[in-house]
Amino acid sequence: MAIVAGIDLGGTAVNFTLRDSARGTFLIDALCEHPALSTHGPDVCLRQIATGLEIAALQAGVPVGDIAAIGLDTPGPASADGVLSAKGSTNFAHPAWAGFDLRGQLAERLQRPVVYLNDGNAAALWGHSAVFGSDGATSVSVIIGTGTGGGLVVDGRMVTGRNGFGGEVGHVLIPWRSIAGLEDIRPHCNCGRTGDLESLCSLTGIRQTLLPHFLPQYPAHPLHGVDLAAAATRVRGLADGGDAMAREIFRVQARALGLFFDQMVNLFDPDGFLIGGGALEASRGFRDWFVTEVRAGMPVQREEQVTRIELMPDGDTAGARGAALEAVRVFGL
Ligand SMILES: [Zn+2]
Numbered sequence: 001m002a003i004v005a006g007i008d009l010g011g012t013a014v015n016f017t018l019r020d021s022a023r024g025t026f027l028i029d030a031l032c033e034h035p036a037l038s039t040h041g042p043d044v045c046l047r048q049i050a051t052g053l054e055i056a057a058l059q060a061g062v063p064v065g066d067i068a069a070i071g072l073d074t075p076g077p078a079s080a081d082g083v084l085s086a087k088g089s090t091n092f093a094h095p096a097w098a099g100f101d102l103r104g105q106l107a108e109r110l111q112r113p114v115v116y117l118n119d120g121n122a123a124a125l126w127g128h129s130a131v132f133g134s135d136g137a138t139s140v141s142v143i144i145g146t147g148t149g150g151g152l153v154v155d156g157r158m159v160t161g162r163n164g165f166g167g168e169v170g171h172v173l174i175p176w177r178s179i180a181g182l183e184d185i186r187p188h189c190n191c192g193r194t195g196d197l198e199s200l201c202s203l204t205g206i207r208q209t210l211l212p213h214f215l216p217q218y219p220a221h222p223l224h225g226v227d228l229a230a231a232a233t234r235v236r237g238l239a240d241g242g243d244a245m246a247r248e249i250f251r252v253q254a255r256a257l258g259l260f261f262d263q264m265v266n267l268f269d270p271d272g273f274l275i276g277g278g279a280l281e282a283s284r285g286f287r288d289w290f291v292t293e294v295r296a297g298m299p300v301q302r303e304e305q306v307t308r309i310e311l312m313p314d315g316d317t318a319g320a321r322g323a324a325l326e327a328v329r330v331f332g333l
Pocket of ligand 1 (some may be wrong): 064098170189190191192196198199
């Protein structure tokens with residue numbers, strides 16, 4: 001029996017899944033998490049991963065020795081081969097992480113082959129496989145969180161690109177001035193661009209741009225006087241409850257996404273789109289409204305092009321599942 005592990009390493013937690021590649025089934029249904037302790041540096045964190053993997057094997061009822069290969073995903077920035085940026089990263093702040101060969105070191109620690117994907121790409125691969133199947137479909141995924149991640153699968157293959165930056169959907173520029181109500185703003189992104197998808201369609205975009213823009217238009221709003229970072233995290237809940245300003249902010253995000261999808265329709269003519277991330281951890285009614293607004297933000301397509309828009313399945317385990325699928329493919333298991 002060939003067992004493949006998917007390991008989704010974040011700043012605070014590491015999430016595991018195990019896949020029986022012969023049967024094509026996952027052996028862990030729910031979230032299987034272990035503390036990552038990434039602030040303690042690579043040594044401690046790698047030990048946490050090894051311990052967590054043993055716990056996952058126990059939970060799945062398989063000997064840890066049966067795990068033949070591993071798919072690993074993390075937030076970036078990192079190279080296509082899993083070397084973290086020398087300039088450091090938000091999720092791996094300890095100085096020893098700078099330039100750390102995470103994929104290579106994990107392979108050595110666990111004595112197994114390891115393949116690497118960034119977390120957006122891994123989630124996109126899982127969503128693609130679950131929704132569009134494995135027969136060479138094309139999809140574009142957008143994960144709306146603190147930033148904007150995602151991935152591009154073309155004819156069934158993940159596009160990672162020459163440097164590992166393929167499918168960086170967040171930094172694609174969009175014509176934001178065509179969104180009603182945004183004519184006078186300049187949405188800056190931390191990457192240095194003005195008016196890319198992440199500058200509007202992320203929690204950071206809410207904090208840096210949309211909340212400071214819309215809040216003054218609602219003088220009696222309860223978020224006045226609340227620290228911006230804390231206020232930004234409350235916008236989704238308020239929008240779900242029907243708050244007018246919060247709905248306006250999410251309408252802008254949906255329209256931005258619609259403009260981005262339109263570009264992708266013309267570039268790839270995909271089978272469909274997937275939307276995931278914390279922004280959509282809300283009621284069914286809110287999610288349906290959001291997708292309707294995305295569609296409303298898209299220019300009319302050619303008659304034969306019907307745009308399919310789906311929500312990312314298994315949001316919190318999508319990364320680990322996608323990483324496992326990549327290991328199955330790369331190592332031919
Ligand atoms: Zn950007």
